[in-house]
Amino acid sequence: MIDWRVAIASLTLSNPVLVAAGTFGYGLEFARAVRLERLGALITKTLTRTPQQGNPPPRLVETPGGMLNAVGLQNIGLDAFLQERLPALRACRVPIIVSILGEPIEDTTAMAQRLDRAEGVAAIELNLSCPNVQERSGLGERGSGQLPTAQNPEPRAKWMVAQDPATTAEVMQAVRQQTRKPLIAKLSPDVTDLVPIARAAVRGGADALSIGNTFVGMSLDPVRRASRLGTLTGGLSGPAIRPLAVYRVWYTAQSVNVPIIGVGGIVRAEDALEFFLAGASAVAIGTANFADPRAPLRVVQGLERYLRTHHVESLNELRGAINHPSAL
Numbered sequence: 001m002i003d004w005r006v007a008i009a010s011l012t013l014s015n016p017v018l019v020a021a022g023t024f025g026y027g028l029e030f031a032r033a034v035r036l037e038r039l040g041a042l043i044t045k046t047l048t049r050t051p052q053q054g055n056p057p058p059r060l061v062e063t064p065g066g067m068l069n070a071v072g073l074q075n076i077g078l079d080a081f082l083q084e085r086l087p088a089l090r091a092c093r094v095p096i097i098v099s100i101l102g103e104p105i106e107d108t109t110a111m112a113q114r115l116d117r118a119e120g121v122a123a124i125e126l127n128l129s130c131p132n133v134q135e136r137s138g139l140g141e142r143g144s145g146q147l148p149t150a151q152n153p154e155p156r157a158k159w160m161v162a163q164d165p166a167t168t169a170e171v172m173q174a175v176r177q178q179t180r181k182p183l184i185a186k187l188s189p190d191v192t193d194l195v196p197i198a199r200a201a202v203r204g205g206a207d208a209l210s211i212g213n214t215f216v217g218m219s220l221d222p223v224r225r226a227s228r229l230g231t232l233t234g235g236l237s238g239p240a241i242r243p244l245a246v247y248r249v250w251y252t253a254q255s256v257n258v259p260i261i262g263v264g265g266i267v268r269a270e271d272a273l274e275f276f277l278a279g280a281s282a283v284a285i286g287t288a289n290f291a292d293p294r295a296p297l298r299v300v301q302g303l304e305r306y307l308r309t310h311h312v313e314s315l316n317e318l319r320g321a322i323n324h325p326s327a328l
């Protein structure tokens with residue numbers, strides 16, 4: 001019998017394969033096609049305090065080995081989720097991790113407080129890394145000395161909490177005070193050095209880290225001389241980012257002592273294994289769900305096969321176990 005349970009604070013997942021936020025709707029959409037109880041956990045699309053319409057279309061563009069999205073957090077709002085979706089989702093017997101993002105910080109803490117009391121919510125994932133929300137700071141504020149004007153509103157830099165260690169710790173702490181439920185910080189891989197940010201999240205009370213979200217990118221149509229998305233930029237995901245994500249998991253795993261959920265470009269069991277070797281305790285499948293919502297279950301089956309074939313009795317044997325001269 002393979003033991004591949006994963007503990008995230010008080011939550012024990014029966015297996016290490018999750019579905020990533022925003023790529024599996026609220027979960028119920030797939031309940032007929034996918035045996036949700038076979039997933040380690042389901043992470044919901046990120047919810048905000050009030051409903052959001054998201055960004056103008058087009059919101060998805062295919063790119064080599066991946067896609068750019070600019071969904072912009074379209075969601076029904078936390079109240080509607082708790083009242084209209086959660087009761088049916090609870091019946092699916094899969095741990096439900098609710099992803100939230102709030103601005104200002106009071107919105108986030110209010111949501112965490114509600115989720116703390118919500119029956120059937122196994123854990124909270126704090127999305128500190130959404131690249132598709134409103135652009136908050138112009139380059140001027142970041143040191144170019146040139147504030148955007150009405151005539152020249154671009155470029156404006158995307159802003160995310162998880163770009164800055166101090167803000168990351170502050171937001172985590174504020175949320176930690178509101179809940180005893182397991183708290184996962186979803187970080188951006190798109191930073192110069194993830195380690196200080198990961199450490200800040202743990203210092204602030206994160207029980208686990210999701211590494212990571214998408215990378216900011218652009219796709220331009222030379223004929224129209226315009227973005228192929230409704231917004232100027234989007235978030236890159238899919239197999240194209242997998243080596244970048246694996247590296248970041250490996251690099252961060254050396255410096256933190258909480259479980260890491262590896263996310264980025266996983267399609268097959270082999271891809272998930274890369275993340276375990278890099279030091280992840282669990283993985284989440286994102287973009288692959290758009291091609292095949294059963295991809296996460298195929299990953300579960302493929303992992304079972306691998307573990308049996310290679311006589312691996314526990315995932316602990318694989319975690320961080322890279323054979324390399326400098327790793328010995």
Ligand SMILES: Cc1cc2nc3c(=O)[nH]c(=O)nc-3n(C[C@H](O)[C@H](O)[C@H](O)COP(=O)(O)O)c2cc1C
Nearest residue numbers: 020021022046069127212213237238264265286287
């Ligand atoms: C269409 C789309 C929507 C997403 N929405 C969210 C979201 O609501 N919250 C979040 O934390 N991440 C969101 N993500 C990021 C994914 O959860 C995941 O971190 C990222 O796509 C990398 O994994 P992948 O390459 O397997 O897709 C979204 C990604 C895609 C492609």
